[in-house]
Each structure stands twice: as structure tokens, then as C-alpha cells.
Amino acid sequence: MSREDLDTLFEAPPIAEQERMVEAILFATSEPLKATALAARLPHGCDVMHALASLQKRYQGRGVHLLRSGDEWAFRTAADLSFLMQKETVETRKLSRAAIETLAIIAYHQPVTRAEIEEIRGVSVSRGTIDLLMELEWIRLGRRRQTPGRPVTFTTTQAFLAHFGLETARDLPDLKELRAAGLLDNRPLPGTPDEREPVENDTDDMFE
Structure with a gap:
């Protein structure tokens, strides 16, 4: 087999097809995947990071987003639509x-x-x-x-x-x-520039 035949045999599919492949894999998995794990499933020569970046851009403003956390990627419901996924009221407890x-x-x-x-x-x-x-x-x-x-x-x-x-x-x-965002009250956290008085003890319940 000639060098040209080998190049043709192992030629990566078009980027649009690579995006479809990555999209299919991510939709079929329940856990986030690393780019290396995606690359292992794709044909030789695919540009996984390019495909991921293109998909991420394409899903902006949609009902689901392609999110990256650390070195892992996953499709997630758009944050502003999360209320649609709730079937019942869940009682939440705040950390102490x-x-x-x-x-x-x-x-x-x-x-x-x-x-x-x-x-x-x-x-x-x-x-x-x-x-x-x-x-x-x-x-x-x-x-x-x-x-x-x-x-x-x-x-x-x-x-x-x-x-x-x-x-x-x-x-x-x-x-x-x-x-x-309402995630902290106005009391200063220890170790920050706006700290005023030290906390006296650590006897809070773990949940309030």
C-alpha cells in the first residue's frame, strides 16, 4: 500500500462530522468525559479540542450547554431552566x-x-x-x-x-x-481583607 493510500485510509473526517461524533458520545454518557477519553473513541487524526470548542459555541443560548469543569466535559441543562427539571419541592439545608x-x-x-x-x-x-x-x-x-x-x-x-x-x-x-448573589451575608470571612473580629469557636452545627 502506497503512502498516499495510507494517508487516505487514516484521514480524519471533516470537522463537522467530528463534532457530531463528540456530540453523540457526550449525550450517551452519564458522566463527564476528558478530552483524552473522547479522542480514544474517535478516528485517528481528529481534533477533539477544536470539535469541543465548536460544539460549546453552537450550544450557547440553547436549552442545554456544553460545560467544561477542569479537564472534563459534559452537557448540562441551562442554569436558568433548571426549575423545569424539578418534580417536587426539595428541602435544602445550608452549611454552617x-x-x-x-x-x-x-x-x-x-x-x-x-x-x-x-x-x-x-x-x-x-x-x-x-x-x-x-x-x-x-x-x-x-x-x-x-x-x-x-x-x-x-x-x-x-x-x-x-x-x-x-x-x-x-x-x-x-x-x-x-x-x-446572596451566597454570603455581610459578615466578614476569616483570612480576608475585610476581616474585623476573629471567630471564637467552631461549635456550630455542621448544618443550620
């Missing part, structure tokens, strides 16, 4: 202030050790708070610090990014945006 503070410190200072979290908050962090955030799969253990005792660090997870609709941790909103 202690849990919110701990999660915020990890998100904005990661990787961070437990001692560093406690130094920022000015109070010890209860085991229950860490366990809760781990159970929600919003934080995970990171690399150990190369310091005496080699303490573990905490970082946010892919599930955290997906839950809050973030592509990367760099997309985290600032405090003003959080308060404007």
Missing part, C-alpha cells in the same frame, strides 16, 4: 458558617494544611467539619508538605468545580460577587 468558612479557605488558599486553616480562622477546625466536606466530595487530601511532621494538605475537587459550575479554581468569584 464554620463549614462555609473552611470550604472557602480551602478553595481560595489551596493547597492548605489544617493548621493553616485554623490559623486563618483563628479557631480549631472540628473533625466533623472536615469529614462533612470530604463526604460531600468537595475537598480531598492533597500532597504532604515537606515540613516537620509532613502534614497533609486539602484541595477542592472536580466535584466541587462541577457543583458550582466552575471550569477551574481561578474562576472563583470574589467576595463582593458572592454577597451580591
